[in-house]
Amino acid sequence: MKTQEKVLDVKGLRVSFFTDEGEVPAVDDIDFYVREGEVLGIVGESGCGKSVTSLSVMGLIPSPPGKIIGGEIKLNGEELTTASEKRMRQIRGNDVAMIFQEPMTSLNPLFTIGNQLMDAMLIHKMGNKKQAKQRSIEMLKLVGLPRAEELMNDYPHQLSGGMRQRVMIAMAMVCNPRLLIADEPTTALDVTIQAQILKLMKDLNTKMNTAIMMITHDLGVVAETCERIVVMYAGKVVETGPAVEIFKDPQHPYTRGLIQSVPDMRYKKQRLYSIPGNVPKPGSIKQGCRFADRCEFAFDRCRQEDPPLYQTAEGHSTRCFLFDEKEETAHDNRNTVKS
Amino acid sequence: MNMLQYIIRRLLQLIPVLLGMTFIVFLIIRAIPGDPALVILGQQATEDAVAALRESLGLDEPWYVQYFQYLGNLLTGDLGESIRTRTPVNEEIWPYLATTFELSIFAIVIAVIVGVNAGIISAWFQNSWFDYTAMVLALVGVSMPIFWLGLMMQYQFSLQWDWFPTTGRENVRDPVNAITNLYLIDTLIQGRFDQFVVVLKHLVMPGIALATIPMAIIARMTRSSMLEVMKSDYIRTARAKGEKMFWVVYKHSLKNAIIPVLTVIGLQTGLLLGGAILTETIFGLPGVGRYIYEGISSRDYPVIQSGILIVAFIFVMINLIVDILYSVIDPRIRYN
Structure with a gap:
């Protein structure tokens, strides 16, 4: 049974990097939340601030140059932006765990799988060595790895990429976290393995009721696993809503572009759609909607004002003037979007 | 087991390295001007005395004979005898x-x-x-x-x-x-x-x-x-x-x-x-x-x-x- 309680609640989060060229905002005033036992997808192109967002939750923003300059991150009601490093250490790996994009390099090559798995439990004093070992073997079995006992004494280089990602997941789940942050967990894997890993994560989500924050640029991943989606663009949330609704009725022109860019087997002959242009360099757009330059529906107001989030349905909102009820020009354009 | 084999192989590889070493050192020091017999006997020594000392030190032999003698001794663990102090190098060093x-x-x-x-x-x-x-x-x-x-x-x-x-x-x-x-x-x-x-x-x-x-x-x-x-x-x-x-x-x-x-x-x-x-x-x-x-x-x-x-x-x-x-x-x- 899923409750409505929020495991993670991020409000107005702003993260900037202070470089020689000045302040570069990577994440600019974003709001989202993850409910208990829910899978939330955070979608966007490279460089839109997804990873920075997840690292902020872990308190692992490389600092300097990165810094959280505003907003709040509440985990089970506890404020993390002001938490001490000591408290953050207790939270990391225990309440929130994280798995990364590169399974090939995310495990320490000089320690055995067993050592690295047991570490997570021993750090948080969840048991003695014997219990940690037992639990680690259990977890290896749970993530579907064969001959778990022998695997404990193996080194990462003896495993394939898919196996390593399973180990990473096992390691993340050892302390039974309430939230698992998965930063592009399948990007580096080949397609058949991707599907297996996604299924595994979905299974763990149901079995252990761990909420998952799935960060990805791959809409296929989102469609398969997520209940709700947050679409990010250039450090801002541009659309958020239930996954089904967003796939059925994407509102923000960017979301539409993303969905159109997914190859569809039914229209093989057509050239694949791609959104014109590139993600703007963080901090380069000072005025107006950040997507305006790449948006085919953009009008004058888009280049002058920054649009707020407009709620269009229950739990579904979008950051686009096309959905401003007062906007006259928008109506015609919106109809074009819808059609 | 592999490790042991590796160590043995590495030790065997040492032999040519050290052999080459002895050869180069042997030649180079003989290329430096100067004569041990002359150093021991001093500037005023007669030619006969120098020749006699050279003979007793084995320095009158051709260099390759000296080299192989030296190698032969090395194999038995004998590092030779210091010309100056007349004590075995093994003891002295x-x-x-x-x-x-x-x-x-x-x-x-x-x-x-x-x-x-x-x-x-x-x-x-x-x-x-x-x-x-x-x-x-x-x-x-x-x-x-x-x-x-x-x-x-x-x-x-x-x-x-x-x-x-x-x-x-x-x-x-x-x-x-x-x-x-x-x-x-x-x-x-x-x-x-x-x-x-x-x-x-x-x-x-x-x-x-x-x-x-x-x-x-x-x-x-x-x-x-x-x-x-x-x-x-x-x-x-x-x-x-x-x-x-x-x-x-x-x-x-x-x-x-x-x-x-x-x-x-x-x-x-x-x-x-x-x-x-x-x-x-x-x-x-x-x-x-x-x-x-x-x-x-x-x-x-x-x-x-x-x-x-x-x-x-x-x-x-x-x-x-x-x-x-x-x-x-x-x-x-x-x-x-």
Whole structure:
């Protein structure tokens, strides 16, 4: 049974990097939340601030140059932006765990799988060595790895990429976290393995009721696993809503572009759609909607004002003037979007 | 099992290396002008006397006959007899070697402990005042000539402040009763802790002087290696597990970062053994460098040959140990 309680609640989060060229905002005033036992997808192109967002939750923003300059991150009601490093250490790996994009390099090559798995439990004093070992073997079995006992004494280089990602997941789940942050967990894997890993994560989500924050640029991943989606663009949330609704009725022109860019087997002959242009360099757009330059529906107001989030349905909102009820020009354009 | 085979193979590979060494050294010292017989007998010696001495030393034989005689003796473990002192090199060389061992090991231990830690802390707190200070000092350390540093230390710490003795290994009025010739060990075996402290005090200044350059090199190497490792994904993983920064640095990072540093430590240790001569001279220590140097100035062929051969052998052995350590630390390195 899923409750409505929020495991993670991020409000107005702003993260900037202070470089020689000045302040570069990577994440600019974003709001989202993850409910208990829910899978939330955070979608966007490279460089839109997804990873920075997840690292902020872990308190692992490389600092300097990165810094959280505003907003709040509440985990089970506890404020993390002001938490001490000591408290953050207790939270990391225990309440929130994280798995990364590169399974090939995310495990320490000089320690055995067993050592690295047991570490997570021993750090948080969840048991003695014997219990940690037992639990680690259990977890290896749970993530579907064969001959778990022998695997404990193996080194990462003896495993394939898919196996390593399973180990990473096992390691993340050892302390039974309430939230698992998965930063592009399948990007580096080949397609058949991707599907297996996604299924595994979905299974763990149901079995252990761990909420998952799935960060990805791959809409296929989102469609398969997520209940709700947050679409990010250039450090801002541009659309958020239930996954089904967003796939059925994407509102923000960017979301539409993303969905159109997914190859569809039914229209093989057509050239694949791609959104014109590139993600703007963080901090380069000072005025107006950040997507305006790449948006085919953009009008004058888009280049002058920054649009707020407009709620269009229950739990579904979008950051686009096309959905401003007062906007006259928008109506015609919106109809074009819808059609 | 594989490891044992590897070690045996490496030891077998040593044979041509050392053989080549003996050959080159043998030829080079005979290419230097000067004649041992003349050195022993002096300028006024008659030609007959010189010829007679040459014959009795076997120096009248063609060089290849001499070389193979020398090799034959080597195989039986006979390093020959010093021309100058007429005692077997086997007997004579150990006290000198022991002096150098003691000094070099003392120096390399200081260099590793200080150098590695300085490098780690510099990398951990990159761009901090500690980092800047340590790296400037390391640069100064690499650039400083040992003889100058040694003299300055003697002036300040011995003559001005009288903290440490200027030269020698021991208190000459209370000499150490040599067993192994490693005085730190000898004094401990005999329970002479007062002497142990005296010997240690004699080691401090030459040890630090000798440690300066390797320490600086090790510090810089450790720092750059650590910086590289600490950026890696698995370090982020370790932090994401909630590991304390101290262990992230000293366990997860150091084990990965130490491998290139080990190479440097191995090479530097080898260099110390042969290159301690400046330090030994300044601090009046009868080390193997001085032994070889004296051998060269009196054209004492067996002494030069054996001295260099032993130093080379130790150098190669240290590098073998380093190679073995690699595979102990890194499971991806397997020798087969």
